[in-house]
Amino acid sequence: MPVHAIPPSQLLQYLVAAVALVLVVGFRMRRLAQSRPLLVERLWIFPAVYLAITVYLLAEFPPTSFGWLYCALALVAGGALGWQRGKTMRISVDPVTHQLNQKASLAGMAFLLVLIAVRSGARIEGQAMHLNLGMVTDILVVFALGLFAVQRVEMYTRAKRLLAAAQAAMPPAIVSPTR
Structure with missing residues (x-):
């Protein structure tokens, strides 16, 4: 849709969203250099909350028969991209302490920016092509669920493997003989 065809109120919405995105990305980029503790026992919380939101949205606004197929494909695609992320x-x-730490990468941030751009483009083009925006929203929500859940699964399995390797490499403790 050409810029001159967008109503001024909608153009203002896009501008506000773009400014908010730039601010959020700016703050996230500053934190990329910082290492944060990784609590593997809490990795399930965000996907579980997002699953509840997804179930609510799909129950409240159920997709059509083909919509369910598209949602299933989006879940698989989101899972594949979540593994990569x-x-x-x-x-x-x-x-020494066996504390797990995580550090986001620039590639991961670029990956998120591409996904946000694709989502925004899908919404704009969906309106221009008179697509069912409810179905587009359902597909994107399910895609994000696959992305978040499988990303956490990959991080969990890798963190457990790294922790086991670090513990196995530790020299045995010196035990004093008992009488």
Whole structure:
């Protein structure tokens, strides 16, 4: 849709969203250099909350028969991309304390920006092509569910593997003989 065809109120919405996105990305880029603790026992919380939101949205506004097929394909595609995004997260183990740490990568941030651009483009083009925006929203919500859930699964399995390797590499403790 050409810019001159967008109503001024909608153009203002796009501008506000773009400014908010730039601010959020700016803050996230500053935090990329910082390493944060990774609590593997809490990785399930965000996908579980997002699953509840997804179930609510799909129950409240159920897709059509073909919509369910598209949602299933979006879940698989989101899972595949979530696995790739999870692999971009840097996970390290402190050799002394065995504390797991995570550090987001620039590739992961670029990946998110591309997904946001695709989502925005799908919404704009969906309106221009007179697509069912409810179905487009359902597909994108299910896609995000696959992305978030599988990303956390990949991070969990890799963190557990790294932690087990670090613990196995630790020299045995010196035990004093008992009398």
